[in-house]
Amino acid sequence: SNITPKSYESRMATHPSPLARRLFKIMVEKQTNLCVSLDVYSKAELLQLVDTLGPYVCVFKTHVDIVDDFSYESVVEPLVALSKKHNFLIFEDRKFADIGSTVKSQYTSGIYKIVRWSHITNAHALPGPGIIDGLYAGAKEVTDDERGLLLLAEMSSKGSLATGEYTDKTVALARGNTEFTFGFIAQNRLGEPDEDFVIMTPGVGLDAKSDGLGQQYRTVDEAVSGGSDIVIVGRGIIGKGRDPIAEAKRYRDAGWASYLARLK
Numbered sequence: 001s002n003i004t005p006k007s008y009e010s011r012m013a014t015h016p017s018p019l020a021r022r023l024f025k026i027m028v029e030k031q032t033n034l035c036v037s038l039d040v041y042s043k044a045e046l047l048q049l050v051d052t053l054g055p056y057v058c059v060f061k062t063h064v065d066i067v068d069d070f071s072y073e074s075v076v077e078p079l080v081a082l083s084k085k086h087n088f089l090i091f092e093d094r095k096f097a098d099i100g101s102t103v104k105s106q107y108t109s110g111i112y113k114i115v116r117w118s119h120i121t122n123a124h125a126l127p128g129p130g131i132i133d134g135l136y137a138g139a140k141e142v143t144d145d146e147r148g149l150l151l152l153a154e155m156s157s158k159g160s161l162a163t164g165e166y167t168d169k170t171v172a173l174a175r176g177n178t179e180f181t182f183g184f185i186a187q188n189r190l191g192e193p194d195e196d197f198v199i200m201t202p203g204v205g206l207d208a209k210s211d212g213l214g215q216q217y218r219t220v221d222e223a224v225s226g227g228s229d230i231v232i233v234g235r236g237i238i239g240k241g242r243d244p245i246a247e248a249k250r251y252r253d254a255g256w257a258s259y260l261a262r263l264k
């Protein structure tokens, strides 16, 4: 839909998800709609990036299963401490895709125990409503803290099958539990004008157009003017040869300028 989303500040007061309200509060306080994607193999690099880029982001997105030297004590515990120091949320980009009972176990157990520390996670809509029920049950069972789920309504990659009717049905699924399912990974604003789904958008880059493996990049302004609330940037900020602090400031400033322009 083409309806311009309201200000983060007003959505902070009215969103049905407690986690989304907390997220908007951080965005307003820190004046940033930037999520940095930390796709790195070493815990030292991960934690160092989090400590240096923390002031510029509202969310850090992780893939903890690619960290070679992962342990709960040496990665999760310091990451959670840094999330308090710099006031950001953690988003483990797990992309759950199984039946409710299995995703509940994958969310709560194993070596990662994602639900204990990751404020946000995501899931494919493919299995149907049971995937949301399973994850929500896991969150309720393990923690009293706010937790939120994003459904993958669209993907940034070339030839993605998540389009058209699949995307529409994903939006319909999210309507079943908006206290937990607070938004989408998507490339465009989704939902009706009177609904408030938070749109987080990967595939954002100001220098490259693609990565040779199917990733497609749009600019910050293309994403935000199209309805993205939070831009997700990985290699554009932390890629080889880049100055992560300078790039984080550049994307943060671009994201906030596009947001202000959208409000006018």
Ligand code: 5BU
Pocket (backbone or CB within 6 Å): 037, 039, 063, 093, 152, 154, 155, 156, 157, 185, 202, 203, 204, 215, 232, 233, 234, 235, 236
């Ligand atoms: P990049 O370095 O900015 O291309 O990293 C993008 C990140 O976002 C990477 O961690 C992907 O797993 C993630 N991603 C994506 O690129 N596109 C999608 O549609 C989804 C996730 Br969902």
